Amino acid sequence: MAEQNDDSEKTEDPTQKKLDDALKKGDVAKSQEVSTWFAMLGTGLVVAIMAPGAAAALQDALRGYFVHAHEIPVDGPGLTELWKGTGARIAAILALPLLVLLFTALAGNMIQHSLVWSTERMKPKLNKISPAAGFKRLFSSESLVNFAKGLVKIAVVSGLMVAVLWPHRSEIDTMIFREPGVLLEETRALILQLIAAILAVMTVVAGVDYMYQRHKWFEKQKMTQHEVKEEYKQTEGDPLVKGKIRQLRMERSRKRMMAAVPDATVVVTNPTHYAVALRYEQGMQAPICVAKGIDQVALKIREIAKDNKVPVIENPPLARALHATIDIDQEVPEEQYRAVAEVIGFVYRMRERGSWRG
Known part of the structure; x- marks a missing residue:
């Protein structure tokens, strides 16, 4: 009840200092749906542009192991060198796709707020391990909203999968009989169609969710009149004290x-x-x-x-x-x-x- 009263008394817009302090603590407006949208975009770019080249490079790298399997040493040092060489080649092939995924993941956060380096979130807090506080968070309005959003996303993605794959159901039934190269290309085409459909829907979902999260974060940053006065005293000084000092200075100057x-x-x-x-x-x-x-x-x-x-x-x-x-x-x-x-x-x-x- 006290917390509700405090929230109801927060009628003043946050000052720039309050917003800066929140940023330093890592408390920023963030929509997970926007991050998901960028992650899906990165996946689509990798599948559409880099997947064929990466698959061909992996095929060339691994073909030799099957052709010359009888020549591969199976002793300890030989297997160690084999794993090192194979790992290095695979890492080199997958480095660029992974960098694209990493960049899009960072972009999903940077487009919402500037980079923040803060250890505030890592500090241990007793209310995070308190069963009562955990139970309260579990059944809070935010948890219920996130649960509802999760159900909606599952339903939407499931519907999109059905809408995209259902017209190709006859082709999917016979895919097992196709050549590996043809099978991979058809699978890639279906995956791209599915990603494009998800991105189209997620664009609207991410936009709405970001505005909601931004509004919710701004409301949380609002201040009471008492907080505004106290912050003003801390940054500018107590008006009564400042007035007294100004009066003393004027008197000394006049003397x-x-x-x-x-x-x-x-x-x-x-x-x-x-x-x-x-x-x-x-x-x-x-x-x-x-x-x-x-x-x-x-x-x-x-x-x-x-x-x-x-x-x-x-x-x-x-x-x-x-x-x-x-x-x-x-x-x-x-x-x-x-x-x-x-x-x-x-x-x-x-x-x-x-x-x-x-």
Whole structure:
């Protein structure tokens, strides 16, 4: 009941991290029917293209043993060499057909998902040897579906065999009287017809089963809202903690900014909404912004400037322009050079007259 409740609570689509973790564990969407389809295709290719050449090569390789049977040594070393030589020749003849079968078997898996190297499936798990868990799996919905699929496949294959072979029933009855070469060729033709019929039906079955397995796997990967939140905390960090850290960083940055205001050359204001503190010394290429802000921050900058006898100049257009185009510790942009130079020149003239004393 608890498991059913958990499944019913999995309403969120899986995140990319959840899908990647499932792939690392070897948990992928896989249809056995697709693998079977590729295995049948490989068998058909081998029978249609390679079987005649392989059969002829085997015939040539083994003919000598029958023609020269009386010359074959039967002692221990002789039989050992005979088996080695025969095995090597047979392996060389069957290597290419076996490689084709191996490739199609791998293709049946690779077309469904990328290659996965995982030892997760090989790890011992107590629930796999538990009689109760085994009994539960035996009568689970998945087992029943697989059992039904097995019955359907047996029925389909049996029906196809009857449909393909029944028209040739008279030929099959007399096959025993044919020459071996003719018998093999007719058998090969019937096998190819049967494989072609099975592939035609299995194409539909494999397609439907893959979509079903994909949907079932995706539903299994779904997450609860709690799992999504926990994963977000693990990957991105707790939002509350991140917010607190961001707040602390902003406070520290603001304190450093305010500490630089007393060293400013001038503060340009709006006069109530914007404030930008600039510092300029002889030899600098351009004035640098040491502090800026709006509303309450601007008010604090003006207060610190007045307490430290830093000139505060009201120039609303320039204050708004500087606040929008310059960041802390950046030089004044070229388009503002002239206006800023006029303000700083005015401040220097006032200091020379004694109106401001920094």
